Structure formats: C-alpha cells, structure tokens
Amino acid sequence: MSSYSNIAIVINAASGSTSDISEEICALFKNRGYDNAQSHYIAPEKLSETFETVISQGVDLIVTFGGDGTSLCAASLAGKAQVPLIVLPGGTMNILPKHLYGSTDWKDVLNIALEQTQPRWVPCGLLNDQKFLVAAILGTIVRVGLSRELAREGHLIEATKNIVATVNETDIADSLSYTLGSEAIPREANLLQLSCPGMNPLSTEDNKFEVAAVNVDSYGELSALGLTAVMDQWRENDAVFSDFAKEVRVQGNGSIDVLLDGEHIKLSLPLQAKFEPKGAFILCPPPD
DSSP: OOOOSSEEEEEETTSSSOOOHHHHHHHHHHHHOOEEEEEEOOOOHHHHHHHHHHHHHHHHHHHHHHHHHHHHHHHHHHHHHOOOOEEEEEEESSSHHHHHHHOOOOOHHHOOOOOTTSSSEEEEEEEEEESSSSEEEGGOOOOOHHHHHHTTTTOOOHHHHHHHHHHHHOOOOOOOEEEEEOOOSSSSESSSEEEEESTTTTTOOOEEEEEEEEOOOOOOHHHHHHHHHHTTTTTGGGEEEEEESHHHHHHEEEEEEEEEETTEEESSSSSSEEEEEEEEEEEOOOOO
C-alpha cells in the first residue's frame, strides 16, 4: 500500500449520482492514517480550474467523485504531472471505474484503490488532440443525448426543443467517411463509436480501439438501436459493423458533433483518432 502526503478530493456537484461526501470520505481517509485529505465540492464549470490549482499546490494523489467526464478532465490535466488518480463512481454510467475496479460502489472502489502499491497507466484515445478514456461517439444524432442531461436537470422544455432541433437538422442519408489503419478505400457510417480497450464487455483487443459503425436507413431504425445499445449489445444489431484498429481517420469538411466520455463538443473535420497506451495515471489494480 502506497503512502501519500497531500491528497485532494474533487467532487462534481452536478454529476449523475453524486452528493457531498466530503465529511464521510475524509473520515475514511483519516481512519487509514491520512490526516491530509482536503475535499472540494464544486460546480462542473470549476473542474478544470480546481484540478489545475491542486496540481500546482503539489498534491500527490487526486480522488474524483463524478462521472466519466469528470475522470477525463482530471486525467487530461494530472497525467502531464504524473499525479495519480482514484476515479470514484458518481456519474450515470460509471463505465471507467466499473472497468478498473469491478465495482460501482464508491466506498468499495476507494478501498480497492488504496490497497494498491503503485499507480499504472491506463490507455486512451486521442481524437486529434482531444483525449477520451471510455469512448468517442461521432455524428449529429449524438445531440439527442444532451436532452437526457437537460431533462435530468429539470429543463424539460429545453430538452424537448433539443430533440426536435436535432431531428430537423439531421439528414439520415448523410454519412461519415472513415478508414481504419492503413486502409485506402473509405467506409461509410451514420454514427461512429470508438471504444477504448475493455470498455465493452466482449472486447478482445487490449491495444486497439473497438470500432462500431452504425448504418441506418430511417429514424425508426436509429431509435430502435439507441445510443445505449451502441455501448452494450450493439453486436446483435444488423445495422452495426464492428472491427478493431489502432488508428481511425474521418474525412470531410466543416465540423461534427462528438461525445467524448459523455461530454459534448464540436470538432473540425478531418479527424484522426490514435490509440495511446499512456492515457491516465490511475491507482487501480493491474489488468486481468
């Protein structure tokens, strides 16, 4: 078991299943002999600033309590300084902590992490310069996922407007043009998902992306498939083609909607995704 002298706990107040666990988690650290854990319960717009501040103050361990997007934000900043992370599950899907620790109970995850002797590098993907640890999903229709967040926050009118606007702006006949690895002839898809190793239950490659390309002819097909199905049982759907690759290139001009570990951004085309073995420096058990 490692020893740490300056611990920062960062809690995303707006994540899917978080609450202010500051008092409880600091007590757990104290019971383990750590009197130096400082908790920060913050709004999501303050995440980057908070991580940058605690890193500049010389922390030697960062504990995050939030969703996969919170973990990604921490990893993107802490990895450069090789400050190890513990990523507690406090979001909606919690794919990353479930994969790394085999649990979605934050107390279990904390105990498992603190029993480790040293952190290890967890792989990631780089979509141009943007990092993702779980998955990148590309295509205009990903904007529908934003409606879930709006509805969860109580903004039902805005959520409905977002769905209507997304459907009106999306031409199902439009497709992405992409290539895998050294391929010369491009493939076509309406929606493209790149998953990091282990983030899908049946993944068989530990150093390549799992690529799911969705080809649909109607909104009915797209609704039947669903974005969650892409993450879970997409192999069972005839509209999905799957493969593995270390590099994926998406051609085109203009911009495209992207979800990086659940966080929505727009990126300019063309795009290049590369597998990176050193994505996040995390205190977690070695891979199976």
